[in-house]
Amino acid sequence: MSTAEKYVTAAYLVVLAVVLLYVVLYAFKLGRLEREVAELAELARRREAERKQAA
Amino acid sequence: MTFLGDVLALARKDLLLELRSRDTVPAMLLFVVSTLVVFHFALPSDASATAETGLLWVALLFTALLGLVRAFVAEREERVLDGLVLAPCDRSAIWLGKVIGVMVFLMAAEVVALPAYALFFRPVGWELVAAVALADVGLAAVGTLLGAMAAAGRARELLLPLLFLPLVIPIVVGGVGASATGDPGRYLAFLGLYDAVFAILSWASFEYVVTE
Amino acid sequence: MSTSLRNNQNVVLAAAAGCLLLAGTALAFYWVPNAPIEGFRQRIFYFHVPIALTAYACFGWAAWKALRLLWTRERRYDLESYTAVHMGVIFGILTLVTGSIWARTSWGHWWVWGSRQLVLFLVLFLFYAAYFMLRYSVEPGPRRANMSAVYALFGVALIPISFLAIRLAEDLVHPVVFTHDVQSKLTGSQLLTFVVCLVGMLSLAGSFYVNELTGKRLDARLRELQEALQ
Numbered sequence: 001m002s003t004a005e006k007y008v009t010a011a012y013l014v015v016l017a018v019v020l021l022y023v024v025l026y027a028f029k030l031g032r033l034e035r036e037v038a039e040l041a042e043l044a045r046r047r048e049a050e051r052k053q054a055a
Numbered sequence: 056m057t058f059l060g061d062v063l064a065l066a067r068k069d070l071l072l073e074l075r076s077r078d079t080v081p082a083m084l085l086f087v088v089s090t091l092v093v094f095h096f097a098l099p100s101d102a103s104a105t106a107e108t109g110l111l112w113v114a115l116l117f118t119a120l121l122g123l124v125r126a127f128v129a130e131r132e133e134r135v136l137d138g139l140v141l142a143p144c145d146r147s148a149i150w151l152g153k154v155i156g157v158m159v160f161l162m163a164a165e166v167v168a169l170p171a172y173a174l175f176f177r178p179v180g181w182e183l184v185a186a187v188a189l190a191d192v193g194l195a196a197v198g199t200l201l202g203a204m205a206a207a208g209r210a211r212e213l214l215l216p217l218l219f220l221p222l223v224i225p226i227v228v229g230g231v232g233a234s235a236t237g238d239p240g241r242y243l244a245f246l247g248l249y250d251a252v253f254a255i256l257s258w259a260s261f262e263y264v265v266t267e
Numbered sequence: 268m269s270t271s272l273r274n275n276q277n278v279v280l281a282a283a284a285g286c287l288l289l290a291g292t293a294l295a296f297y298w299v300p301n302a303p304i305e306g307f308r309q310r311i312f313y314f315h316v317p318i319a320l321t322a323y324a325c326f327g328w329a330a331w332k333a334l335r336l337l338w339t340r341e342r343r344y345d346l347e348s349y350t351a352v353h354m355g356v357i358f359g360i361l362t363l364v365t366g367s368i369w370a371r372t373s374w375g376h377w378w379v380w381g382s383r384q385l386v387l388f389l390v391l392f393l394f395y396a397a398y399f400m401l402r403y404s405v406e407p408g409p410r411r412a413n414m415s416a417v418y419a420l421f422g423v424a425l426i427p428i429s430f431l432a433i434r435l436a437e438d439l440v441h442p443v444v445f446t447h448d449v450q451s452k453l454t455g456s457q458l459l460t461f462v463v464c465l466v467g468m469l470s471l472a473g474s475f476y477v478n479e480l481t482g483k484r485l486d487a488r489l490r491e492l493q494e495a496l497q
Contacts, residue, residue: 205401214401218418225432231439
């Protein structure tokens with residue numbers, strides 16, 4: 001591979017790398033959101049159970 | 056009160072406070088002269104006109120920052136700003152009043168800075184004075200708006216330079232160009248354009264920056 | 268907009284981005300002939316310039332949403348403007364990196380002050396990076412939304428003024444002005460490759476934008492739920 005080809009490929013690969021990095025970071029964020037939703041659902045369920053017991 | 060009446064009253068307030076307390080302008084004067092001396096040691100002996108002029112503009116920029124930090128970021132000033140916003144005056148009158156105050160402070164500093172520069176480095180021509188005058192308008196207009204923004208956050212003294220510096224790069228280009236090249240007209244016209252665009256923008260948007 | 272419609276929009280954008288960028292890369296590497304003057308390394312152009320244009324588009328979109336916020340005071344425009352600025356910064360960084368690589372292969376240096384495009388993006392990057400500093404430093408609320416909107420509007424005013432300033436600055440110190448030898452008229456094959464990559468990049472930005480906006484909105488609603496339940 002000539003040097004020109006190396007640089008051109010590097011430029012395209014950098015773009016790909018940044019896109020993939022973004023996707024990975026976003027996957028982490030979605031994981032956190034899922035966890036928080038699960039916690040909230042659990043909290044809501046517990047509240048509902050307490051309310052039924054008290055009634 | 057009329058708009059102009061409000062503006063003049065606010066500008067008078069800033070100037071009177073400064074006259075009585077004398078804390079901002081002396082600091083700016085001392086700062087700019089010290090900076091020029093530091094620059095003498097930072098420059099090689101055969102520095103070009105452009106390099107020396109460039110450093111003068113850097114000194115002016117940071118002196119302006121110093122003045123702006125005092126104009127908005129001081130604790131007392133932030134409470135005054137909240138009070139003023141509650142008053143039934145046009146919010147842009149607050150902006151214009153502050154701009155006039157800041158410009159007076161800047162010009163007071165430059166009355167000392169430019170002769171000091173002429174003494175330490177090279178003579179000052181009319182183009183430099185004109186460029187400095189035009190630049191003061193832009194620095195005050197933009198700086199007042201950004202100062203109000205920074206005052207609303209934490210770490211205000213850190214935030215204002217970060218917001219200020221990218222926005223005033225064109226002023227540095229215009230200023231150095233007007234004083235260091237043989238064609239000052241173009242650069243002075245550019246400074247005028249910058250002033251027009253950003254003064255109008257700052258005037259129009261100040262209301263939104265200080266209210267909910 | 269209902270959630271399902273939003274999801275569909277996202278899928279379409281992402282699929283379009285994927286197909287177009289794949290096709291564009293293939294075209295740029297295999298189909299398009301070498302540029303007559305620059306040679307093989309000119310092919311960076313097919314990614315670098317679309318990325319730059321997409322960054323400008325993102326900043327413009329952010330300014331439009333900012334204007335809508337100040338006009339209507341509807342809170343949703345704040346998140347939309349913020350996300351658009353975020354996209355603009357991501358693509359801005361990509362512009363700087365690809366531009367730097369192109370500079371290295373064309374002129375031997377990783378940075379050249381004589382390249383107007385590079386310097387402009389550096390100034391814009393500094394400006395919009397400060398946008399995030401502003402947002403982190405102010406309490407969330409209508410005041411922060413207003414300030415961010417005003418700042419985003421200042422950004423688009425800064426773009427042409429900075430460009431003018433950079434052009435004027437070239438006469439100051441007489442640096443060698445570095446421009447790539449991209450012909451003023453693109454040939455048919457070059458134009459096709461360019462357009463495919465441009466639409467692909469815009470779709471990519473759009474897809475990221477929709478994704479991130481959904482994520483931020485979910486975040487906001489989760490906060491509300493948390494507060495309601497606790």
